Amino acid sequence: MNKIYPTLENALDAVDDGMSVMIGGFGGAGAPIETIHALVERYKRTGSPGRLTVINNNAGNGAVGIAAMIYAGMVARMVCSFPRSSDPKAFTDKYLAGEIELELVPQGTLAERIRAGGAGIPAFYTPSSFGTQIAEGKPVAEFEGRPYVQERWLKADVALIKADLADRKGNLTYRKAARNFSPLMAMAAKTTIVQASRVVEPGGIDPEHVVTPGIFVDRIVEVANPQQEEALLREGAK
Amino acid sequence: MTTKLTNAQIAWRAAQDLPDAAYVNLGIGFPEMVAKFKPKGREVTYHTENGILDFGEAPPAGEEDWDLINAGKKAVTLNPGASFFHHADSFAMVRGGHLDVAVLGAYQVAESGDLANWSTGPGSVPAVGGAMDLVHGAKQVWVITDHVTKKGEPKLVESCTLPLTGVGCVTRVYTSLAVVDVVDKRFVVREKLASISLDDLQAVTGAKLAVGDTIGELNVPEI
Numbered sequence: 162m163n164k165i166y167p168t169l170e171n172a173l174d175a176v177d178d179g180m181s182v183m184i185g186g187f188g189g190a191g192a193p194i195e196t197i198h199a200l201v202e203r204y205k206r207t208g209s210p211g212r213l214t215v216i217n218n219n220a221g222n223g224a225v226g227i228a229a230m231i232y233a234g235m236v237a238r239m240v241c242s243f244p245r246s247s248d249p250k251a252f253t254d255k256y257l258a259g260e261i262e263l264e265l266v267p268q269g270t271l272a273e274r275i276r277a278g279g280a281g282i283p284a285f286y287t288p289s290s291f292g293t294q295i296a297e298g299k300p301v302a303e304f305e306g307r308p309y310v311q312e313r314w315l316k317a318d319v320a321l322i323k324a325d326l327a328d329r330k331g332n333l334t335y336r337k338a339a340r341n342f343s344p345l346m347a348m349a350a351k352t353t354i355v356q357a358s359r360v361v362e363p364g365g366i367d368p369e370h371v372v373t374p375g376i377f378v379d380r381i382v383e384v385a386n387p388q389q390e391e392a393l394l395r396e397g398a399k
Numbered sequence: 400m401t402t403k404l405t406n407a408q409i410a411w412r413a414a415q416d417l418p419d420a421a422y423v424n425l426g427i428g429f430p431e432m433v434a435k436f437k438p439k440g441r442e443v444t445y446h447t448e449n450g451i452l453d454f455g456e457a458p459p460a461g462e463e464d465w466d467l468i469n470a471g472k473k474a475v476t477l478n479p480g481a482s483f484f485h486h487a488d489s490f491a492m493v494r495g496g497h498l499d500v501a502v503l504g505a506y507q508v509a510e511s512g513d514l515a516n517w518s519t520g521p522g523s524v525p526a527v528g529g530a531m532d533l534v535h536g537a538k539q540v541w542v543i544t545d546h547v548t549k550k551g552e553p554k555l556v557e558s559c560t561l562p563l564t565g566v567g568c569v570t571r572v573y574t575s576l577a578v579v580d581v582v583d584k585r586f587v588v589r590e591k592l593a594s595i596s597l598d599d600l601q602a603v604t605g606a607k608l609a610v611g612d613t614i615g616e617l618n619v620p621e622i
């Protein structure tokens with residue numbers, strides 16, 4: 162078993178037009194910048210993959226990462242909890258012009274929908290959003306005297322993840338709070354593509370320290386010394 | 400004499416009620432200020448939605464690690480005993496009833512405990528983040544806010560006119576004029592500034608204020 166791919170370009174050949182793409186990260190922490198930019202480069206060169214649905218907590222910041230995808234015109238739809246950032250222009254302009262669709266999901270509901278998608282649970286009930294616009298049209302049921310809103314699982318064609326360590330079997334660790342949505346997304350996608358800062362031999366990650374077990378991972382590319390979105394933005398990246 | 404509390408003073412007052420050994424989530428923006436005024440000797444563990452328990456103050460400028468941020472995307476540090484976890488675990492802590500206190504800002508709070516704090520209505524990009532989850536599950540949900548809007552309109556109202564974040568979720572409101580509990584779908588004044596009469600407080604409040612056994616004096620140091 163060897164899930165290591167030589168280049169991001171190779172690994173990303175699983176991404177096609179019209180697909181749903183989960184992208185790990187919360188703001189800049191955990192954003193797989195090199196992977197996203199490789200996809201943007203391919204789109205600029207070939208016109209594919211376009212019409213993507215992107216699932217992330219946010220909707221891009223500045224002009225790098227997901228914002229670069231939006232500027233390039235690859236994204237038809239965003240599923241996120243908080244499409245605001247220190248520089249949300251890429252998304253805001255397209256949204257207000259009606260050129261990009263938004264599905265707004267409360268953050269905990271987004272996390273649990275993705276977890277459910279990866280865990281084979283088609284629907285669940287949550288107290289979040291009861292009595293709000295977000296719950297309109299959704300089934301409501303009472304449990305122990307309190308109302309709960311039914312939410313459905315969320316799955317994707319591919320997940321793009323940034324890990325710290327990986328081995329060829331797909332076991333992953335993450336760096337600090339860069340973990341956030343990534344372990345959930347790795348479970349919920351048909352093909353999970355990981356950029357890892359360092360690839361180690363099997364056994365090189367203590368089994369006690371594995372965060373994402375290899376069964377959830379399909380493709381790994383080593384990207385040493387990866388860029389960090391927030392650091393890039395603060396350096397004035399365009 | 401103070402006519403109303405500053406934001407720092409409102410945050411200070413709320414911080415005095417943080418219980419020892421509490422797990423607390425401070426909403427992004429103004430509520431983050433509460434941490435600064437935690438009384439000495441009380442141990443409070445802060446939770447952030449993006450997967451950290453027991454984070455500490457901001458690092459010195461130039462020493463930020465941007466993989467170590469809070470929900471407001473600000474750089475933080477870790478206290479000894481901190482932990483990382485993924486987003487589903489993080490919101491299990493929220494909805495599962497494991498947090499003691501959540502502190503949030505507000506556009507409006509209704510006497511029923513309904514909260515509006517995420518959307519000012521059509522015409523902007525909607526963004527909800529974790530607010531709709533945070534209002535459910537924490538044992539106490541506190542709001543800190545000016546008593547009125549910038550235009551002078553009441554923020555404590557009979558029913559919210561702005562889109563709701565949650566229904567019947569707020570337990571206590573710390574305002575620039577008073578401390579008000581939500582009890583059985585009505586506002587009960589616990590403390591008010593000595594410089595304002597109950598009638599004057601009622602005049603800037605959009606719902607009937609009830610009075611408990613006593614009204615304490617809202618005493619806050621100059622900050």
